[in-house]
Amino acid sequence: xxxxxxxxxxxxxxxxxxxxxxxxxxxxxxxxxxxxxxxxxxxxxxxxxxxxxxxxxxxxxxxxxxxxxxxxxxxxxxxxxxxxxxxxxxxxxxxxxxxxxxxxxxxxxxxxxxxxxxxxxxxxx
Numbered sequence: 006x007x008x009x010x011x012x013x014x015x016x017x018x019x020x021x022x023x024x025x026x027x028x029x030x031x032x033x034x035x036x037x038x039x040x041x042x043x044x045x046x047x048x049x050x051x052x053x054x055x056x057x058x059x060x061x062x063x064x065x066x067x068x069x070x071x072x073x074x075x076x077x078x079x080x081x082x083x084x085x086x087x088x089x090x091x092x093x094x095x096x097x098x099x100x101x102x103x104x105x106x107x108x109x110x111x112x113x114x115x116x117x118x119x120x121x122x123x124x125x126x127x128x129x130x
Contacts, residue, residue, distance in 0.1 A: 007032045007119045009101050014124030017091055021128070025086040027101030027121060035079040038107035040117055041086045043097035043126075050100070054086060055110035064110045069095075091128045098123040 013025040027039065040055040054065045054075040063075050074087040084101060102117035111117070 007034065007037060007103055007105075009103060009119055009121035011099065011101050011121040011124040014099060014126045016127045016129065019091060019093055019128055019130050021091050022087070022089045023091065023126060025088065025099055025101075025124060025126070027084045027086075029082040029084075029103065034077075034082040034103075037103040037105050037119075038110055039075075039077065039084045040102045040110065040112075041075060041084075042100045042102060042114060043095075044100070044123075045094075045097040048097075050114050052112040052114075053099070055112070056084060057108075057110055058106075059108065062110070064112075066112075088126070091126075093128045093130045096126060096128050098125050 007029045008031045010028050036058050038058050041053040042050050044050040056075045072090045077084045100123045101121045103119045104117045
């Protein structure tokens with residue numbers, strides 16, 4: 006099991022940017038696939054972006070493609086989510102999640118074993 010802690014959330018105006026970080030501890034992180042999810046009030050938790058452990062390949066939800074970028078630094082046990090051109094509909098609690106040895110990046114929350122506590126992102130119009 007790996008412990009995950011998110012940071013970097015906050016309040017930003019529409020069109021602005023935020024950079025979220027997910028810091029892992031407890032085990033080496035390099036063989037974990039990592040996903041970012043978000044949950045808005047009254048809505049289901051949804052997949053945002055994911056990154057492979059094996060080749061660094063990335064996948065994104067259509068709603069954030071070309072605006073968000075996921076990256077990882079295994080030396081620092083960290084995964085980041087750079088969010089640009091933010092919209093009010095991006096407002097949610099953002100979670101990072103991880104699963105060891107996952108080959109294909111899954112988009113379902115059930116596919117991930119370890120979760121952080123979440124960080125709030127609020128985008129004002």
